[in-house]
Amino acid sequence: MTVKYTREHEWIRIEGDTATVGITFYAQEQLGDVVFVELPEADTSADQGAEVAVVESVKAASDIYAPVTGTIIESNEELSDRPELVNEDPENDGWFFKMQLSDPSELDDLLDEADYQAFIQEEL
Amino acid sequence: MLWARELADVLTALEESTWVGLGARNSLRLETGLCLYGNDLTTETTPIEADLLWSIQKRRRTEGGFLGADIILRQINEGASRKRVGIAPTDGRTPLRDHTVLKNSSGDVVGEITSGGFGPTHEGPVAMGYVSHDMSTLGTELIAEVRGKALPCAVCDPIFVQQRYVRSL
Numbered sequence: 001m002t003v004k005y006t007r008e009h010e011w012i013r014i015e016g017d018t019a020t021v022g023i024t025f026y027a028q029e030q031l032g033d034v035v036f037v038e039l040p041e042a043d044t045s046a047d048q049g050a051e052v053a054v055v056e057s058v059k060a061a062s063d064i065y066a067p068v069t070g071t072i073i074e075s076n077e078e079l080s081d082r083p084e085l086v087n088e089d090p091e092n093d094g095w096f097f098k099m100q101l102s103d104p105s106e107l108d109d110l111l112d113e114a115d116y117q118a119f120i121q122e123e124l
Numbered sequence: 125m126l127w128a129r130e131l132a133d134v135l136t137a138l139e140e141s142t143w144v145g146l147g148a149r150n151s152l153r154l155e156t157g158l159c160l161y162g163n164d165l166t167t168e169t170t171p172i173e174a175d176l177l178w179s180i181q182k183r184r185r186t187e188g189g190f191l192g193a194d195i196i197l198r199q200i201n202e203g204a205s206r207k208r209v210g211i212a213p214t215d216g217r218t219p220l221r222d223h224t225v226l227k228n229s230s231g232d233v234v235g236e237i238t239s240g241g242f243g244p245t246h247e248g249p250v251a252m253g254y255v256s257h258d259m260s261t262l263g264t265e266l267i268a269e270v271r272g273k274a275l276p277c278a279v280c281d282p283i284f285v286q287q288r289y290v291r292s293l
Contacts, residue, residue: 033244035249036217036218036219038218054271056219058241058242059147080217
């Protein structure tokens with residue numbers, strides 16, 4: 001199991017050819033209290049970088065991008081009733097959606113944890 | 125500048141106070157249905173369209189004699205073509221943001237959200253905007269276009285939370 005990160009503050013947990021995607025602890029902290037999440041429908045395909053979900057906090061609405069190319073296979077329906085899970089447990093129960101990867105080589109361009117931590121230090 | 129800073133230091137030293145940002149100011153005023161100039165009121169808006177008749181003295185309403193009196197007095201008597209209203213999503217949870225287009229069931233544009241967001245005290249989405257006069261009755265069903273999707277919503281009272289502050293001199 002590998003976890004990678006994007007510069008858009010998403011994490012992506014890879015198990016075989018399936019990836020679970022959510023936003024990082026840092027991202028939820030920047031957003032503030034999450035009040036609404038719009039999730040993608042299953043069986044939709046998405047190119048890397050495509051807008052597939054929306055997260056709304058008390059402050060603003062932000063797009064969530066597909067970190068890799070693939071097909072959405074499942075969304076975290078729990079977030080419809082409990083969007084606050086994104087704040088409470090962003091990197092576990094607060095996951096957004098799962099994807100079937102089309103091109104695992106795209107993962108090579110993503111950040112590992114150390115790179116991501118360095119990246120957010122630069123942003124601060 | 126020095127005075128402003130000293131005043132801020134005095135105020136924030138109080139136990140009951142803390143710094144807040146524009147977001148907090150915006151959600152608080154939206155929940156109580158207060159207009160933000162530039163968003164909900166512009167040089168193109170009349171007080172009648174904005175549902176702010178209370179802001180015009182009774183004497184002025186009959187005598188006129190102020191800038192815009194021609195149009196405003198006519199609107200007092202005959203009504204305005206559009207009106208400011210509250211808008212609530214039927215699902216009770218999708219926030220409607222500024223500039224969201226509002227349509228009727230036939231798909232014609234009938235208005236626009238001018239301010240919208242989430243109300244922490246209301247514990248739900250809060251929004252206000254302008255709709256054509258015939259769509260401004262409380263409960264009128266509308267369609268908001270949110271990210272290319274049609275979201276059912278309805279006209280509601282723009283006061284989502286009653287003001288409880290006390291005016292004193």
